[in-house]
Amino acid sequence: MIKKNMLRKYAKLIVQVGVNLQKGQSAVIFAEADQHEFVTYVVDECYKSGASEVRVEWSFQPITKLHYRHQSVKTLSRVPDWVEEKHKENAQNLPCMIHLLSEDPDGLNGINRSKLQKSQQARYQVLKPYRDAMENKYPWTIAAVPSAKWAKKVFPGLRTSAAIEKLYEAIFETVHITEQNDPIAAWTAHNQTFKERCDTLNALHLDRLTYQSANGTDFTVWLIPEAKWEGGGETTLNGHYFNPNMPTEEIFTAPMAGKAEGRLVATKPLSYYGEIIDDFSITFKNGEASSWTAKTGADALSKMIESDEGARRLGEVALVPFDSAINNQNLLYYNTLFDENASCHFALGDGYTNLINGYENMTKEQLREIGVNQSMIHVDFMVGAPDLSITGYTKENTAVPIFKQGKFCI
Amino acid sequence: MIKKNMLRKYAKLIVQVGVNLQKGQSAVIFAEADQHEFVTYVVDECYKSGASEVRVEWSFQPITKLHYRHQSVKTLSRVPDWVEEKHKENAQNLPCMIHLLSEDPDGLNGINRSKLQKSQQARYQVLKPYRDAMENKYPWTIAAVPSAKWAKKVFPGLRTSAAIEKLYEAIFETVHITEQNDPIAAWTAHNQTFKERCDTLNALHLDRLTYQSANGTDFTVWLIPEAKWEGGGETTLNGHYFNPNMPTEEIFTAPMAGKAEGRLVATKPLSYYGEIIDDFSITFKNGEASSWTAKTGADALSKMIESDEGARRLGEVALVPFDSAINNQNLLYYNTLFDENASCHFALGDGYTNLINGYENMTKEQLREIGVNQSMIHVDFMVGAPDLSITGYTKENTAVPIFKQGKFCI
Numbered sequence: 121m122i123k124k125n126m127l128r129k130y131a132k133l134i135v136q137v138g139v140n141l142q143k144g145q146s147a148v149i150f151a152e153a154d155q156h157e158f159v160t161y162v163v164d165e166c167y168k169s170g171a172s173e174v175r176v177e178w179s180f181q182p183i184t185k186l187h188y189r190h191q192s193v194k195t196l197s198r199v200p201d202w203v204e205e206k207h208k209e210n211a212q213n214l215p216c217m218i219h220l221l222s223e224d225p226d227g228l229n230g231i232n233r234s235k236l237q238k239s240q241q242a243r244y245q246v247l248k249p250y251r252d253a254m255e256n257k258y259p260w261t262i263a264a265v266p267s268a269k270w271a272k273k274v275f276p277g278l279r280t281s282a283a284i285e286k287l288y289e290a291i292f293e294t295v296h297i298t299e300q301n302d303p304i305a306a307w308t309a310h311n312q313t314f315k316e317r318c319d320t321l322n323a324l325h326l327d328r329l330t331y332q333s334a335n336g337t338d339f340t341v342w343l344i345p346e347a348k349w350e351g352g353g354e355t356t357l358n359g360h361y362f363n364p365n366m367p368t369e370e371i372f373t374a375p376m377a378g379k380a381e382g383r384l385v386a387t388k389p390l391s392y393y394g395e396i397i398d399d400f401s402i403t404f405k406n407g408e409a410s411s412w413t414a415k416t417g418a419d420a421l422s423k424m425i426e427s428d429e430g431a432r433r434l435g436e437v438a439l440v441p442f443d444s445a446i447n448n449q450n451l452l453y454y455n456t457l458f459d460e461n462a463s464c465h466f467a468l469g470d471g472y473t474n475l476i477n478g479y480e481n482m483t484k485e486q487l488r489e490i491g492v493n494q495s496m497i498h499v500d501f502m503v504g505a506p507d508l509s510i511t512g513y514t515k516e517n518t519a520v521p522i523f524k525q526g527k528f529c530i
Numbered sequence: 531m532i533k534k535n536m537l538r539k540y541a542k543l544i545v546q547v548g549v550n551l552q553k554g555q556s557a558v559i560f561a562e563a564d565q566h567e568f569v570t571y572v573v574d575e576c577y578k579s580g581a582s583e584v585r586v587e588w589s590f591q592p593i594t595k596l597h598y599r600h601q602s603v604k605t606l607s608r609v610p611d612w613v614e615e616k617h618k619e620n621a622q623n624l625p626c627m628i629h630l631l632s633e634d635p636d637g638l639n640g641i642n643r644s645k646l647q648k649s650q651q652a653r654y655q656v657l658k659p660y661r662d663a664m665e666n667k668y669p670w671t672i673a674a675v676p677s678a679k680w681a682k683k684v685f686p687g688l689r690t691s692a693a694i695e696k697l698y699e700a701i702f703e704t705v706h707i708t709e710q711n712d713p714i715a716a717w718t719a720h721n722q723t724f725k726e727r728c729d730t731l732n733a734l735h736l737d738r739l740t741y742q743s744a745n746g747t748d749f750t751v752w753l754i755p756e757a758k759w760e761g762g763g764e765t766t767l768n769g770h771y772f773n774p775n776m777p778t779e780e781i782f783t784a785p786m787a788g789k790a791e792g793r794l795v796a797t798k799p800l801s802y803y804g805e806i807i808d809d810f811s812i813t814f815k816n817g818e819a820s821s822w823t824a825k826t827g828a829d830a831l832s833k834m835i836e837s838d839e840g841a842r843r844l845g846e847v848a849l850v851p852f853d854s855a856i857n858n859q860n861l862l863y864y865n866t867l868f869d870e871n872a873s874c875h876f877a878l879g880d881g882y883t884n885l886i887n888g889y890e891n892m893t894k895e896q897l898r899e900i901g902v903n904q905s906m907i908h909v910d911f912m913v914g915a916p917d918l919s920i921t922g923y924t925k926e927n928t929a930v931p932i933f934k935q936g937k938f939c940i
Contacts, residue, residue: 167596178588186570187583208612
């Protein structure tokens with residue numbers, strides 16, 4: 121049994137460090153119904169931090185699966201007026217948003233992917249204006265809690281209760297919680313290390329990165345000159361500091377949309393909308409995914425890449441050493457929040473606008489023009505390998521080794 | 531462990547007999563998050579019956595309690611535009627509404643009742659037009675599933691898992707589900723018995739009923755001449771047959787608002803918004819509750835009766851013999867859905883308009899004028915006793931014994 125004081129410590133960390141909720145702010149928590157106990161702790165911590173109001177947006181994956189199985193594309197695509205109104209209110213009130221992931225990594229296996237894709241495209245079009253309106257204006261965080269099915273996927277040999285306990289312990293380790301410590305102080309120290317790494321990389325003003333591994337990865341990606349490397353905490357436009365991912369071990373930047381060449385071989389499976397994609401590689405030409413193969417989940421991968429025009433292009437380049445604390449756990453989480461922080465990765469799809477120097481004064485269109493990708497998706501996939509070498513090149517073609525044998529070498 | 535096939539049988543009964551969902555209709559399910567497994571069965575059955583769309587409106591009582599504890603009356607009172615829009619859409623689409631009760635009977639114990647009352651009053655005013663607009667137009671049902679806390683309240687001596695199992699078994703008995711039977715056929719037969727009882731009473735055209743018991747009950751209530759006795763299934767204005775309560779053992783009619791005299795002594799505790807009211811009696815003068823006492827939950831009782839003007843008057847008179855199947859279980863459910871069907875009862879508050887002959891062609895105002903009570907609350911309380919005698923009187927003052935020694939005698 122996971123001790124209640126540890127669950128409370130975790131809930132408090134999510135509220136105080138994750139979204140860093142301030143007195144008088146409201147919060148929205150997105151969670152699965154089977155996590156009602158932990159969610160209650162998070163709600164309690166929100167109120168203890170002075171939340172004016174907390175709303176829980178529940179879902180439950182087996183029911184989500186029934187919706188996708190039985191509803192027509194037309195019904196799935198419809199955004200009721202009240203849902204649009206809710207997004208509008210969020211864009212006005214800018215609540216803290218807490219996402220608690222706990223889903224079975226392949227819990228939506230078997231649903232019609234084309235139905236999923238079409239309905240998501242339709243809903244995205246309606247809701248995009250509200251998402252755009254609140255971009256970079258509200259604090260948000262993604263954290264995870266074990267469901268029975270997810271825990272059994274990570275620890276298939278254990279009984280359910282033992283698997284859940286073990287997964288909780290592993291998660292606590294990744295987010296720097298121990299019985300004795302003050303995790304808030306641990307996060308402050310942890311975030312400081314990223315700042316130093318980012319400063320070093322930002323000073324290099326790299327034009328492009330090349331990736332090479334014996335597994336077949338042979339790839340070059342060009343960066344946006346105005347884009348910074350960032351990692352750890354972020355700040356909203358009105359100065360609210362928050363930590364969008366718990367855990368986090370990555371530093372990342374925005375690649376130039378439409379400028380990438382070569383092949384990336386994935387080194388970890390990817391759970392995308394409840395289906396596992398595994399043993400896959402993607403080849404880029406003129407910055408766009410031009411061909412791809414997957415031994416598992418090929419259809420899901422295709423549907424993902426074909427979500428929209430921007431889904432074929434890269435939106436994120438992230439560096440994580442092969443000996444990162446999470447990778448040293450030697451666990452396959454089947455959950456991107458953890459696996460992306462255990463491995464160098466890229467994201468297909470939307471790029472982060474707040475990485476661009478001066479983004480506060482630029483329109484979405486201007487940001488797109490200088491190379492920030494736009495898409496309805498943003499999906500990380502992992503390419504870290506023990507022998508991965510990454511070399512940076514400046515505009516003047518000076519080579520700067522960044523990774524050797526899977527680790528930072530600068 | 532409750533067998534899955536029994537849970538599926540129950541879910542199917544709720545969908546096919548409770549709301550009697552028809553192909554192409556949508557459904558909304560109101561449920562607590564800890565019931566996610568059973569809710570999944572109900573969603574599945576909705577789709578199997580051809581639902582176009584199913585929405586689950588989740589809540590979780592411990593979180594509800596946190597909201598009432600920490601939010602201001604102003605925040606609790608506010609109905610966001612998107613919530614109003616959702617009610618508007620419900621009033622247009624008229625989905626089947628399934629309410630699954632599972633709450634701890636005193637799970638909201640200790641919250642500020644005045645805060646609860648004020649915020650409910652405010653929300654009621656905003657949402658009333660939408661509720662009025664859909665009245666008698668959509669099928670709905672209330673059924674129950676055991677939560678751990680509720681089960682332990684009913685069976686305090688058992689371990690949690692055994693208590694849940696035992697409460698499930700008791701509930702299955704009340705809704706006519708056995709391992710072998712076809713509960714749908716059992717419901718058809720059961721409902722037939724109410725029809726016969728109602729026909730007998732309707733033929734008497736009673737003017738009033740008097741109640742007498744050695745426990746102190748000494749009471750007269752006047753009935754609305756145009757009101758029928760009904761029980762079992764109901765029919766919406768456009769002819770959709772449904773069963774609003776599962777289980778049901780009552781026949782009921784509409785009392786004349788403002789015409790009742792004497793004292794009613796409650797014979798079972800009442801769980802009202804998560805607090806238990808027990809050992810109470812209410813005295814009526816000129817049809818209004820004029821004084822009341824309660825050994826437990828006196829404040830909750832007062833707040834309830836003072837909800838609005840109509841909350842002081844009666845909205846329902848219901849007859850249930852002391853030897854009803856549910857009462858013969860000798861269980862105290864602390865849940866009105868069961869306890870009201872184990873005992874003669876009255877409701878304070880809103881009256882059912884569809885009991886009035888010709889209600890289809892009458893306005894809310896006309897219905898109020900002929901004596902149907904209106905209120906934001908409708909709360910049943912139980913007065914059945916083993917020695918209860920009820921005598922009906924016609925307009926011509928002919929006495930007709932209805933109950934002797936707690937049972938029907940006509």
